[in-house]
Amino acid sequence: MPPSFPRGTRPRRPPRARRDGHPPRASRRGSARRSRRHGRRRLVARPPGRASAGGIVSVQGARRVAYDVLRAVDEADAYANLLLPHAIERVGLDAKDAALATELTYGTLRRRGTYDAVIALAADRSVDDIDPPVRDALRLGVHQILSTRVASHAAVNESVELVRRAGGRSAAGFANAVLRRVARETPGSWLQRVGESARSNDERISLASSHPVWIIRAFRRALAAEGRADELDDLLLADNAAPRVTLAALPGLAPVPSDAPRGRYSPYAFPLAGGDPDAAVSASGGRVRVQDEGSQLAALALSRAGTVRPGERWLDLCAGPGGKTALLAAEALTAGATLEANELVPARAELVRRSVAAVPLEVPVSEEDGRVRAASTPGAYDRILVDAPCTGIGALRRRPEARWRKTPADVPPLATLQRELLLAAVEGLRPGGIVAYVTCSPHLAETAGVVAEVRRELGDAVEELDARAVLREVSRSPIDLPDQTDGSGRAQLWPHRHGTDAMSIALLRKRA
Structure with a gap:
């Protein structure tokens, strides 16, 4: 059953016939089949920034890169830390857009559990019942709406366009309604609703911190082995924070720069001041490393x-x-x-x-x-x-x-x-x-x-x-x-x- 949307958020009625010949309200199974058949070709065929088939919305390069990496992680078990730098270089993003693509990718992956719970409430269906290409676009859009300073209308419009290219107009209408519903409420309100949907305290912590329950319990036991079980909340919070890039100067081969702040513990560690870490590694001939x-x-x-x-x-x-x-x-x-x-x-x-x-x-x-x-x-x-x-x-x-x-x-x-x-x-x-x-x-x-x-x-x-x-x-x-x-x-x-x-x-x- 399609979700019941609040008044004013239901997508417009689609046209009587689609250009590709499919009926306007195809079954979910048919939608998934079209997504697999047409979606990847559409995403590859249009470079970042080009207008959609309807000429309405263009997708910023950073969002396209983030979306493609999310799809590869979800579909092919790719590793984001290995794939993302190559994707950024291939598209040719500048430093600002590269930083945005990095934040969108890692932020969406870290908070996926929370975002899935929000999507399920907003769509009135399990995320497992949503086609994977649509689901990844929704996750990316929800991250922008709830956890970044990106304008909600931009997050909604460009995420919907990603869905349109992957799944067609019907899927885009569904995504538009879900994301607009998410944008109508505050992050705090959604977090409260997600917490109320939990069946146990550990599940509530899981949904709020975006960690599976089994990992939360493993962390708790490991901290308790040190008599520090009360640090669990701090650990989960730190686990969702973007880590700073730390470099290592190989002993006897490269000195720690005299003007660089030192690492807290390792005698060879110092944080990256900014810019591309690969440049620092290359300039040193590999004697300075990311570690x-x-x-x-x-x-x-x-x-x-x-x-x-x-x-x-x-x-x-x-x-x-x-x-x-x-x-x-x-x-x-x-x-x-x-x-x-x-x-x-x-x-x-x-x-x-x-x-x-x-x-x-x-x-x-x-x-x-x-x-x-x-x-x-x-x-x-x-x-x-x-x-x-x-x-x-x-x-x-x-x-x-x-x-x-x-x-x-x-x-x-x-x-x-x-x-x-x-x-x-x-x-x-x-x-x-x-x-x-x-x-x-x-x-x-x-x-x-x-x-x-x-x-x-x-x-x-x-x-x-x-x-x-x-x-x-x-x-x-x-x-x-x-x-x-x-x-x-x-x-x-x-x-x-x-x-x-x-x-x-x-x-x-x-x-x-």
Whole structure:
């Protein structure tokens, strides 16, 4: 059933016949079929800024780029952080429009859960019943109406035009009515209505913060493990804020600019002052890199745990895309150690090779299953980094779409893989060697649970070091790392507390 719209918001009656021969009020299934058949061709055929078929509305380039990225994320599981820069460059947006496209893309992805609830109320139907191209345009329009300074009429008109190109006049009329209904009420009013539709307190928090319930519960348990469960609201708020771009000057190869503010904790971190970060990386020949400060600390926790003896042999077991590998290579070069890298996925292995190219140290990169790679050379390495595949829910600021892709069902198989990688890494260590187990997730099943299981399995063969103490020695300023209630030495970083991704860092030493 079509929604009942308030008086004055119902779309105008369509013409008796459409140019493409379809009836004016096609079924939803037929609309979806036409969207798949015609929509993508229409979007590609008209460059940004050109008038629609009716000659009424043109779509600004920034909105077109944002919409196309949202469609790729939704339709092809693309990663926005990889696709968006290329889309901006391909269209040739200036700095102002590039910034707008970035805000529209990431803002829409971060708040998608909230916007879907608003759309469902305004359309009087589940978002699952709305054709995907129309749904993405509605999300983009609602973000502009509720969370930006974009004029409502511009947000409505251009979003409707995106729908018209993808789904035809009937879909455009539906989108126009929904968005005008959204624009008639304040953001606060919609947030209140969304909250009233929740069936539980956790669902209310989920709809307000745009985080799935299972992630909220995982965050709460991880914070409670530090006795900080009351920080949940601050964490969810920080998770939806755009992160600043942080750079790393590779030690011994590039200095931190004297006029740049320093990072809070890493001795090699400094924030990007503005402009294109790729330009700063290119100008340095790759010796300055874009890298979250939490990732820098994770690599330094391994290289700074105890004294490095000249001639040590290091291994980055799950190296792609290579940010930590480059920092470890610079540290190894300074300390007189060697470094090898391994990455199973060939495309990511190539990224690792590019990443370490700026470091004058030969870093061979193998492409094997990490469980086989480490165990095939028992007792060979002094230090191994296991930056394990994980749910990635600690990096939702930078990869917001991850919250909508992962489910609780993903956790057990990942935890099994993580445990097997860590066991293989311990086997690859010489007696006295150290492994750093790192995940970009605070989920206890992926962090404390994996370490505890490996320690139970290996018994006295390993001992856990205090990763918090190592980070306090590395850090430029005092760093708030409370004890874990399980008595482990694991260090947990947080967006709201440290301004980093939620990195978990544990250190294990192999006993003789």
